[in-house]
Amino acid sequence: MKLVSDKRFPVGASGYLMKGAELAELELALKTVARGERYLTPAVVKYAIDAYREKAEGPVGPLAKLSMRQREILQLVAEGHTTKDIAQRLNVSVKTVETHRAQLMEHSTFTMCPGSSLSRSVLG
Numbered sequence: 001m002k003l004v005s006d007k008r009f010p011v012g013a014s015g016y017l018m019k020g021a022e023l024a025e026l027e028l029a030l031k032t033v034a035r036g037e038r039y040l041t042p043a044v045v046k047y048a049i050d051a052y053r054e055k056a057e058g059p060v061g062p063l064a065k066l067s068m069r070q071r072e073i074l075q076l077v078a079e080g081h082t083t084k085d086i087a088q089r090l091n092v093s094v095k096t097v098e099t100h101r102a103q104l105m106e107h108s109t110f111t112m113c114p115g116s117s118l119s120r121s122v123l124g
Contacts, residue, residue, distance in 0.1 A: 015039035065107060073100045 014033045017026060018041050025041065032039040040048065063071055069090075076086045083101065087094045 016044065017041050018043050066104070070100050070104055073097060074104060077101070 015029045015038060017029055017039075021029075021041060029039040029041070066074065072090065073086055076089065081089070083094055083097045087097045090097070
């Protein structure tokens with residue numbers, strides 16, 4: 001079994017544990033792998049399932065309510081880009097970006113200030 005601490009599941013790995021896993025979880029993982037099964041720590045199972053579903057079905061959860069362009073703009077805002085910068089990157093007008101940002105604000109509890117992080121990412 002490969003024990004790794006990065007965010008990717010290595011090809012060929014039989015199990016995955018978080019770096020700070022408890023001894024009891026390590027023992028469970030070793031027994032599971034010894035039986036020829038795979039082990040994935042419960043701490044990352046939700047993220048693995050969500051990533052799989054998003055790849056297969058498109059976004060899940062709060063992001064499912066957003067259009068592709070809104071998700072794109074939300075990502076750029078989260079990275080700290082200004083409205084003007086986003087418009088240039090996406091080859092759209094500043095007004096278009098402002099419209100998408102306004103729509104995001106109407107359907108969410110985001111704080112979208114340039115240069116700051118999003119306060120919450122729960123859509124209402």
